[in-house]
Amino acid sequence: MNENELLYKIMKYIFSAVELNLYLDNFPTNQKAIDDYNELSRKIGFLVCKYEKCYGPLTNFGTASIENPEKWTSNPWPWENK
Template identity: 40%
Template sequence: MSSFALDEQFYARLLELQQVDFALVELTLYLDTHPQDMAALQQYNYLVQQRQHIAAQYEQLYGPLLQFQSFSRYPWQWAESPWPWQV
């Protein structure tokens, strides 16, 4: 396993991704009980786009976020990304 030098940008991007994920979970729960709330649905869809953008930037710089659902550059990157306990 590699040793990682994680910079401030790594933590800033990871925090931004976690914040968007939290908001998406909350909006999902809200929309489960308020499916007709157009403003909440628009906010949800906007945040999904934001998350995709943030995740793509993160993965471009630091490697895949998930073992699946993420493309990998050559060579295989999953084993080279920081593990949760290394962050």
């Protein structure tokens, strides 16, 4: 999976998680929605970790790995045009 495919998948899962979060605001006891939200959260965490190891941090909030600090400045940020 290349950088753009990985980033797209992360964004797709985050969008779904936000939608489930909004749903759970109205139906907080729906176990299927809770399970789906937890599964999406796990997948997002895994994919973000994978992305950051390969391409550098996605955010500047202190959660990125520092295994490759040179990648923090060597590539454009995900929101910058390439």
